[in-house]
Amino acid sequence: MTAPARSVHFAALVAKQPDNELFRFSLAQALLAEDRGADALEHLEACARKKADWMMPRIMLGKTLLALGRRAEAKPWLADALQLAIDQDHQDPEAELRGLLAGL
Template structure:
């Protein structure tokens, strides 16, 4: 017989098929970051795990630190802008998207450039 509590998480609520793996992903990322606190990829991974769960506040903090460590990391800048947008911080989102757009152009990333131009146009900032 299976343990009746094995599918319970989050204060006794049943875990969804997405929730349980993502929580373990956050835990794995936190362990990696504890071992390697200066590792920007570990910090990005933790931010992305939070982002994927919709925890934009936690994701924003991790992405900001990763971007401070690697200022030319375009993908992180895009995700940071999306966090700001989701949190309702329109000026910060616009500023971050503009920064990411400059990086996309400088790094010749046409797909992200088009995405950023669309995000800026939709926000009325283009």
């Protein structure tokens, strides 16, 4: 499935089940693959807000906000993701997040 076809596919699934965080996460990934970060933000944020212990949407949300030049908005998401990485013993994401936050 091509990248645009993936986003269309997942957008249809999200339209049918807007509370399904896995569909929203997949749609966000497809949108990011199409360089449509601004469109992915709402879906990443919905995922992060729905599951307090889900690190990946927070990392992706923070990185996307950074890419869009929205550093102040990115920082709390990245800090939250860092705490989850520490709590969940994810060493590689922890190191990456510490580096990102140090640059802010």
